[in-house]
Amino acid sequence: MTLHGTINDVVVIRDVMVPMRDGVCLATDVTLPAQDGKALSGPFPTLLHRTPYDKSAARLSEVSVANPVPKSNLAVAADLARGGYVVLNQDCRGRYASEGSFQKYLGEGEDGFDTLDWARSQSWCSGVFGTFGLSYSAHVQTALAVLHPEGLEAMFLDSGGFWNAYQGGVRRGGTFEMKQVTWAFKHARLSDAAKDPQVAAALDAEDISAWILAQDWHRGASPMRHVPDYEDYLFDQWERGRFDEFWQKPELYAAAHYPALARCPVFLMTGWFDPYAETMFEHYKGIRAAGGQAEIVMGPWLHGRRSQTFAGEADFGPQSRLDDSIALNYDTLRHGWFDRWLKRDDATALPPSVRWFCLGGGSLRKTADGRIAMGGTWRNDTHWPASKVQIIPYHLASGGLLSKIPQPAGQAVLVSDPKRPVPTLGGAITSGEPVMAGGIFNQVTQPSTFAAKAPFGPLTSDPNTLSFTTEPLTEAVEIAGLVAAELTLRADVPDMDIAIKLVDVAPPNSDYPEGFSANLTDGILRLRYRDSWEAPKLMTKGETVTIRVEAAPIAALFAAGHRIRLDIAGSNFPKFDVNPQTGEEVPNAKGHSVATAQFALADCRLLLPVMAP
Numbered sequence: 001m002t003l004h005g006t007i008n009d010v011v012v013i014r015d016v017m018v019p020m021r022d023g024v025c026l027a028t029d030v031t032l033p034a035q036d037g038k039a040l041s042g043p044f045p046t047l048l049h050r051t052p053y054d055k056s057a058a059r060l061s062e063v064s065v066a067n068p069v070p071k072s073n074l075a076v077a078a079d080l081a082r083g084g085y086v087v088l089n090q091d092c093r094g095r096y097a098s099e100g101s102f103q104k105y106l107g108e109g110e111d112g113f114d115t116l117d118w119a120r121s122q123s124w125c126s127g128v129f130g131t132f133g134l135s136y137s138a139h140v141q142t143a144l145a146v147l148h149p150e151g152l153e154a155m156f157l158d159s160g161g162f163w164n165a166y167q168g169g170v171r172r173g174g175t176f177e178m179k180q181v182t183w184a185f186k187h188a189r190l191s192d193a194a195k196d197p198q199v200a201a202a203l204d205a206e207d208i209s210a211w212i213l214a215q216d217w218h219r220g221a222s223p224m225r226h227v228p229d230y231e232d233y234l235f236d237q238w239e240r241g242r243f244d245e246f247w248q249k250p251e252l253y254a255a256a257h258y259p260a261l262a263r264c265p266v267f268l269m270t271g272w273f274d275p276y277a278e279t280m281f282e283h284y285k286g287i288r289a290a291g292g293q294a295e296i297v298m299g300p301w302l303h304g305r306r307s308q309t310f311a312g313e314a315d316f317g318p319q320s321r322l323d324d325s326i327a328l329n330y331d332t333l334r335h336g337w338f339d340r341w342l343k344r345d346d347a348t349a350l351p352p353s354v355r356w357f358c359l360g361g362g363s364l365r366k367t368a369d370g371r372i373a374m375g376g377t378w379r380n381d382t383h384w385p386a387s388k389v390q391i392i393p394y395h396l397a398s399g400g401l402l403s404k405i406p407q408p409a410g411q412a413v414l415v416s417d418p419k420r421p422v423p424t425l426g427g428a429i430t431s432g433e434p435v436m437a438g439g440i441f442n443q444v445t446q447p448s449t450f451a452a453k454a455p456f457g458p459l460t461s462d463p464n465t466l467s468f469t470t471e472p473l474t475e476a477v478e479i480a481g482l483v484a485a486e487l488t489l490r491a492d493v494p495d496m497d498i499a500i501k502l503v504d505v506a507p508p509n510s511d512y513p514e515g516f517s518a519n520l521t522d523g524i525l526r527l528r529y530r531d532s533w534e535a536p537k538l539m540t541k542g543e544t545v546t547i548r549v550e551a552a553p554i555a556a557l558f559a560a561g562h563r564i565r566l567d568i569a570g571s572n573f574p575k576f577d578v579n580p581q582t583g584e585e586v587p588n589a590k591g592h593s594v595a596t597a598q599f600a601l602a603d604c605r606l607l608l609p610v611m612a613p
Helices: 073-082 108-120 136-145 179-189 197-204 208-214 228-238 254-261 277-289 330-342
Strands: 009-019 025-035 044-051 086-091 125-134 152-158 266-271 294-299 354-359 376-381 389-397 401-403 411-416 465-469 477-491 497-506 516-526 544-558 563-569 595-600 605-611
Touching: 009 073, 009 108, 025 073, 025 108, 044 073, 044 108, 044 136, 044 330, 073 086, 073 330, 086 108, 108 125, 108 136, 125 136, 125 330, 136 152, 136 254, 152 330, 179 197, 179 208, 179 228, 254 277, 266 277, 266 330, 277 294, 277 544, 354 477, 376 544, 389 563, 401 465, 401 563, 411 465, 411 563, 477 497, 477 516, 477 563, 497 544, 563 605
Parallel strands: 044 086, 044 125, 125 152, 152 266, 266 294, 294 354, 354 544
Antiparallel strands: 009 025, 025 086, 354 376, 389 401, 389 605, 411 595, 465 563, 477 544, 477 595, 477 605, 497 516, 497 563, 516 544
16 A cells, blocks of 8 residues: 555544444544644555543553553554554444443444444545454454454454353353443443432442442342443343353354454454453464464453553563563554554564463562562463363362372362352452452452451361362473363252362462462352253252363463462352352342252362473
């Protein structure tokens, strides 16, 4: 493409109201390449960014090590426009300057499709499109791509774009992710409805933490009731426990549409402590299996925090940042991706298609910021699962032992009290404020730990937790991939949850005289879904069941002298909602029951994706 003059400027046309098929208009800022204050004639490749978070706002994720001040969406658009692109920043339906009613996640594909259709008729548009964005702005990209829009030739998908919202992002293993509640409350307060002083005052008077803790989860009684649209969409998702037609909508279930997503190259990126880590790997596998081009980068990051070195109480060192490790910075990585595929710059020198950060190997001393120096190393491969991975079973045994060698038969008993749920301590979490935070944390409760009750201390001493731990390792064990537990048990209730957590137990040192138990990944299964997501079935009294509980993928090095630990509990709260264990559905349950589950340890094992030397 020939440009008319050097691009040293941009022209921004604010709040263009783009019509959708139903007559609703969406507010769109159009940023055009310009020379000396005058828009260039083009036509240019066009990049679309859609957001529910205000197209004019600064994005906390748009930072770099060199420039830690968050850039606005307009500033990002200006940088891309100077590189020869027209950039569209659009408020999603029912958000900020756009018309219509907001219904979280739904209808976004059609709105994106209609926006491209409108752009195609503009003189500045070449008919070649790319899309980009983080989180919700990634969800809207996959929703658009499955509709086969003409001219879509590249996607930059960061921390989102539902592979299967039923198994990651909204629900997990039949449970509900409570970050959806905290998100709904926050954004109800930021909605147009909350501009009414009475609505704003009513929301400000609510205590979302107390409501979550009370487990009195009923439609019409939630803090979101003051903004009914937000309460309705939240409970519509929360009350749909089965994997039915709702969850199989294309915008929530890209897994059924990988041939469509594979029609253009896709860059995928997120962090191990982001709720969408598994989603991004599933996208990678699905797109590649459908014959498409995909690359993936997986760092040790929280949601969009790719230029910081820590997650929770763990620091991974300066090498863990995207900046200078994967690219000069996020801007150059994104810009280079679009130049490669939309301008057909040199596409021959491709990097390894899978790059991930393996946690561990650090000094385990306290950093200047008071975090544990966990360290880590970048790895790469041309495949995922990684080429050298072998699934190695670790067997559960009496006395809390976890062993590579099968042990004599034994039993273990788990007690689960819904009114005393096991507290969440870190993990792959975003939007959890004020009740939870993501990352690695020492698995020890404090008075400040949400939902924790006295006596506080290590989770291994919680009466609602079982722990199985190896002897100190004589040599290092490196893992990379999906972690799972296969368990055989009998419960005395019609339904309960089984939550698992993989923990790296570091030995004591002078900074951590009690050692440090670092959560790596976790998973959960609601037992009514043990055989089928579509057809849940309660357990009968005395029934023995064998289940598989999957945790999100992770890459970590258990150094020599460390121990590998598996925790099993009946809850992980407030990351996931709490099962009342009466057979009632969540939410809207009226009672609760304490459960006892007996595990047949001879038939229980942890499956680790171990990297061969």
